[in-house]
Amino acid sequence: MSTVTLDDMTLATSVVETVVSIAADEVKGIASIGSYSTKGLRSRFQKKPSTSGIDVKVDDDNQIHIDIHVEVYYGYVLPDLADELRRLVSEALQNQLGISVSTIDIYVDGIHFNR
Numbered sequence: 801m802s803t804v805t806l807d808d809m810t811l812a813t814s815v816v817e818t819v820v821s822i823a824a825d826e827v828k829g830i831a832s833i834g835s836y837s838t839k840g841l842r843s844r845f846q847k848k849p850s851t852s853g854i855d856v857k858v859d860d861d862n863q864i865h866i867d868i869h870v871e872v873y874y875g876y877v878l879p880d881l882a883d884e885l886r887r888l889v890s891e892a893l894q895n896q897l898g899i900s901v902s903t904i905d906i907y908v909d910g911i912h913f914n915r
Contacts, residue, residue: 829876863902
């Protein structure tokens with residue numbers, strides 16, 4: 801199990817990924833986190849949020865870097881959508897876990913044309 805250690809607290813990266821996933825679900829225009837086409841039928845019935853498509857890394861200086869792969873709905877301005885996602889993820893991690901993130905990189909892997 802991969803962990804994130806900051807100050808005197810150690811968290812499983814899955815905890816960080818779950819907070820990121822929940823925050824991303826609040827962004828209007830995000831169709832899915834990760835690739836919708838690679839998710840199996842089983843993942844559609846899971847009770848916990850999907851963390852597929854979220855990668856959390858900690859560098860040697862204990863800086864947290866997050867990559868988020870998303871698919872979006874057609875008709876949204878992508879830079880605005882990415883900014884909103886970064887803002888909500890950053891706020892959620894700060895408010896819920898007390899951690900700051902160095903970078904949040906957003907990758908748009910696909911566009912959905914129907915909602």
